[in-house]
Amino acid sequence: KAGVTQTPRYLIKTRGQQVTLSCSPISGHRSVSWYQQTPGQGLQFLFEYFSETQRNKGNFPGRFSGRQFSNSRSEMNVSTLELGDSALYLCASSLTGKTNTEAFFGQGTRLTVV
Amino acid sequence: AQTVTQSQPEMSVQEAETVTLSCTYDTSESDYYLFWYKQPPSRQMILVIRQEAYKQQNATENRFSVNFQKAAKSFSLKISDSQLGDAAMYFCASRAGGANSKLTFGKGITLSVRP
Numbered sequence: 001k002a003g004v005t006q007t008p009r010y011l012i013k014t015r016g017q018q019v020t021l022s023c024s025p026i027s028g029h030r031s032v033s034w035y036q037q038t039p040g041q042g043l044q045f046l047f048e049y050f051s052e053t054q055r056n057k058g059n060f061p062g063r064f065s066g067r068q069f070s071n072s073r074s075e076m077n078v079s080t081l082e083l084g085d086s087a088l089y090l091c092a093s094s095l096t097g098k099t100n101t102e103a104f105f106g107q108g109t110r111l112t113v114v
Numbered sequence: 115a116q117t118v119t120q121s122q123p124e125m126s127v128q129e130a131e132t133v134t135l136s137c138t139y140d141t142s143e144s145d146y147y148l149f150w151y152k153q154p155p156s157r158q159m160i161l162v163i164r165q166e167a168y169k170q171q172n173a174t175e176n177r178f179s180v181n182f183q184k185a186a187k188s189f190s191l192k193i194s195d196s197q198l199g200d201a202a203m204y205f206c207a208s209r210a211g212g213a214n215s216k217l218t219f220g221k222g223i224t225l226s227v228r229p
Contacts, residue, residue, distance in 0.1 A: 031215055033215055033216070033217075035217075035219075042219055042220070042221045042222060043205065043207075043217075043219035043222075044219075045216045045217065045218070048215045048216065050215075055213070055215070056215060056216050058216070088157060090157075090159065092159070092217075094215065096213075102161055102164070103161070103215070103217065105151075105158055105159035105160075106158070107156060107157050107158045108157045108158070
């Protein structure tokens, strides 16, 4: 069974540009969550999608957005990139998103903003 | 709101020895879950162990066990018979019950294993 797949693995962008990251969850999983990991702030929750609807949202500016497709694949978009957006972005999928189901993580996308 | 605190940034253990990683948390929820995740250099987060707050018995998974002190809001991870492959960053995390899927992580601790 394939795990959570995130593409691309590495990305370099210039300030002011926008970027789209992709996450393909494990087959059958309907919940996808996104996290930002930085050395200074650690792991912070961005948002969660379940059945194409945003169900939870963290404290990030509106430049961070996401969506989920009918096949549960999810994308997150960051517009007007800032240097501080450089981070590892992790995606996690689970069956329903309820607490008693395990969240499986992808290997992340390393975004560098220059 | 939930907070998770890991006050030790780094720890080191001799191979085959036992090490305990500390974690404290705070939550206003009565129903919540606690986790330890491992992040090796490959960056993929792997669930090590999970504890349901309503269970008094400490969770155990092979060489990994927790010491869950609910009143003290403490959730430490004990790794027995440490192996070189245990070297990684370890994150303590909490999650409220119900449909809330948000994980709140601590800052993590880097564990090194000396051969």
